[in-house]
Amino acid sequence: MENMTPAEVKTFLMGQVKTGKLATVRADGRPHVVPVWFTMDGDDLLFNTWHTSVKAKNMQRDPRVCICVDDEAPPFSFVQIEGTVTFSDDLAEIRHWATEIGGRYMGAEQAQAFGERNGVPGELLVRVTPTKILAKKNVSA
Amino acid sequence: MENMTPAEVKTFLMGQVKTGKLATVRADGRPHVVPVWFTMDGDDLLFNTWHTSVKAKNMQRDPRVCICVDDEAPPFSFVQIEGTVTFSDDLAEIRHWATEIGGRYMGAEQAQAFGERNGVPGELLVRVTPTKILAKKNVSA
Numbered sequence: 001m002e003n004m005t006p007a008e009v010k011t012f013l014m015g016q017v018k019t020g021k022l023a024t025v026r027a028d029g030r031p032h033v034v035p036v037w038f039t040m041d042g043d044d045l046l047f048n049t050w051h052t053s054v055k056a057k058n059m060q061r062d063p064r065v066c067i068c069v070d071d072e073a074p075p076f077s078f079v080q081i082e083g084t085v086t087f088s089d090d091l092a093e094i095r096h097w098a099t100e101i102g103g104r105y106m107g108a109e110q111a112q113a114f115g116e117r118n119g120v121p122g123e124l125l126v127r128v129t130p131t132k133i134l135a136k137k138n139v140s141a
Numbered sequence: 142m143e144n145m146t147p148a149e150v151k152t153f154l155m156g157q158v159k160t161g162k163l164a165t166v167r168a169d170g171r172p173h174v175v176p177v178w179f180t181m182d183g184d185d186l187l188f189n190t191w192h193t194s195v196k197a198k199n200m201q202r203d204p205r206v207c208i209c210v211d212d213e214a215p216p217f218s219f220v221q222i223e224g225t226v227t228f229s230d231d232l233a234e235i236r237h238w239a240t241e242i243g244g245r246y247m248g249a250e251q252a253q254a255f256g257e258r259n260g261v262p263g264e265l266l267v268r269v270t271p272t273k274i275l276a277k278k279n280v281s282a
Contacts, residue, residue: 019213021162023174033164033174033209035219068174072160074247078176106215106281140247 004079004135012079012135013069014040017104020047023066024058032058036067037105039097045081045128046097048118051089056124059085065128076139082132088125095119145220145276153220153276154210155181158245161188164207165199173199177208178246180238186222186269187238189259192230197265200226206269217280223273229266236260 004012019035026032032054038047045067049056059065063084070078088094095115102114145153160176167173173195179188186208190197200206204225211219229235236256243255 017213019211019217021164021174021209021211023162023164023172023207025166025170025172029166029170029203030205030223031164031166031172031174031207033162033172033207034221035209035211035213035217062170064171066164066172066174068162068176070160070162070176072158072176076160076176076246080175082171105217 001136001139001141004077004137008137009079009133009135010040012071012077013045018069018071020045020067020069022047022055023068024055025062026054026058027061037101038067039100039104041097041127043130045083045130046101047126047128048094048098048101049124049126051122051124059126060087067128075137075141077137078135078139080134081128081130083128083130086127086129088127089121089123090125091119091121094123094125097125098123142277142280142282145218145278149278150220150274150276151181153212153218154186159210159212161186161208161210163188163196164209165196166203167195167199168202178242179208180241180245182238182268184271186224186271187242188267188269189235189239189242190265190267192263192265200267201228208269216278216282218278219276219280221275222269222271224269224271227268227270229268230262230264231266232260232262235264235266238266239264
């Protein structure tokens with residue numbers, strides 16, 4: 001098992017498309033983890049969520065999150081990002097990033113439709129500013 | 142987006158090999174998520190961990206966990222398991238399940254070596270007994 005370089009981390013996160021697994025904490029202290037579609041803006045990770053989703057409510061209560069992205073085949077690798085979130089409900093900004101994200105996960109031809117569907121009042125843009133990154137490659141080597 | 146049937150959940154978890162993303166909570170309340178190699182024994186999920194790992198310490202403090210397993214390609218699907226963990230430090234049991242898990246992720250020819258490497262004092266077998274399962278298919282359809 002070896003550490004990835006910062007350049008390898010960026011390629012790992014933004015190259016072949018993978019989902020992020022977003023971990024947050026519920027009001028009663030239980031952990032919660034769900035897949036999210038994300039993109040990056042500089043070093044920040046961005047994703048959309050509906051304002052009443054479990055993850056949205058958890059992040060509004062406590063902005064500390066942890067995201068894991070991994071390669072599930074030998075020799076296995078993963079990036080774990082700890083960070084804090086901020087929210088935007090600016091529709092133009094949400095629509096812009098939702099279009100980017102939709103293109104990444106669903107293909108360019110569906111990007112705009114995805115952006116429009118998610119660029120509506122009640123949807124939030126979540127920006128994760130990393131505080132610590134753990135990135136390991138060749139885990140099983 | 143549709144719910145999976147219980148049979149679909151089992152096939153999703155035990156068919157084509159995927160890693161689980163295990164979410165736990167740190168002492169200071171921050172969420173933590175890492176990939177784990179798992180298998181199943183009936184409805185329980187089993188995995189190994191070293192007794193001083195971050196996840197082990199978190200689970201020893203609070204046995205409530207959440208695990209996410211997902212298919213990262215269109216039309217996207219995921220299973221989210223909430224549960225509580227119990228530990229075993231019985232070496233024969235650890236070795237048995239580590240061999241199963243090693244075979245699943247690394248191939249049959251490496252199963253025994255993996256079992257022996259992980260069947261050592263200090264390693265723990267973690268058994269997750271599900272309390273709630275959320276299972277969605279055709280997320281983007």
